[in-house]
Amino acid sequence: MTYVVGCTTRPYEGVTFEEACQHIAAAGFCDVAVFGGVVKSTSSAEEVAQARATATDAGLRPSMLLGGTNLGEGLERGADDYKRLIDNAAELGTKWLLDCGIGNEVMYADYFELMRHAAPHAQESGVSITMKPHGGISLTVDDLIEAHEKVAHPAFGICYDPGNIIYYTKGDLRPEPFVEAIASSTTTFIIKDCVVENGTPDVMVTPGDGLVDFDAVIRGLVANGFDGPLYLECVGGNTLHAIDENIKTSLAFVRDILARC
DSSP, rough: OOOEEEESSSSGGTHHHHHHHHHHHHHHHHHEEOOSSSTTOOHHHHHHHHHHHHHHHEEEEEEEEEEEOOOHHHHOHHHHHHHHHHHHHHHHTTTEEEEEOSSSGGGGGHHHHHHHHHHHHHHTTTTTEEOOOBBBHHHHHHHHHHHHHHHHOOOEEEOOHEEEEEHHTTTOOGGGGGGGHHHTTTTEEEEEEEETTEEEEEEEETTTSSSHHHHHHHHHHHHTTTOEEEEEEOOOSSSSSHHHHHHHHHHHHHHHHHHHH
C-alpha cells in the first residue's frame, strides 16, 4: 500500500509560503499542510486561489489546512465562521481541516455543538475535520475518544499526534500504550517527536531524536486499520540548510517504517 506522507509549513515559519513550498517539494514531498494563517475563514477568494496556485506551482497538493474555532462571539457566529473556513478549505483543494480543539472549559459544550453543526457541511464540501491533541479539550487520548463519540459524524475524526501527547502532559503520558484504543477513530497522523528536559517539553526536534517510539506507534496504527495520511510538523535545526536536511531525513525515516508495515 502507498501511504501519503506530507509536510506542514511549520518548519519554514521564517520564510514566505512560496519559499516553504519550494523547500518542501525539493525534499521529495508531494503534499503540503498549510499552516501559519495563509488561508483563514476571512480569506478572500483571490487569497485562497493564490495559495492554491502557489502550492501547485511548486508541485504540491495543499491537502491539509490548519484551522481553528472562533467562539468568542457565541455559538451561532462561531458556527458560521467555521463553515466559511470549511468553504475556503475546499477551495484550497484541502481534504483535511486540522483542528486543535479549545482550551476554555466554559466553551467545551459549545465546541462540540459547533462541530456537530460543521461536520455535515464539511462532508458536503468534500472536507474532513481531524482533531489533534493540543491540551484543554483534547489533552489525553480519552479526551480525543470522547470528542469523537460526542460529535459522532463520519466527517469528524482524530489526528494522532504522539509528540503532543508527551508535550501537553509534560511526559506523564506516552503515545504508545493508546494506539489500539485510538486507531479506529484516527484519520490522520502528525509526525512529531518530543523531549522533556528538567520538566520542560520541547517538540522542535527531528523525529527519532526524542521520546516517541515511531515504529511502535505507526506500525500499531496501521495494524489496526489506519491508512494515512501522515504529515511532518516539526524538526530540529536553526538554519534553512539544517531544516532542509532534517525534513529529508524524516521523510526517509517514516517511509522506512511504513515499508515494514
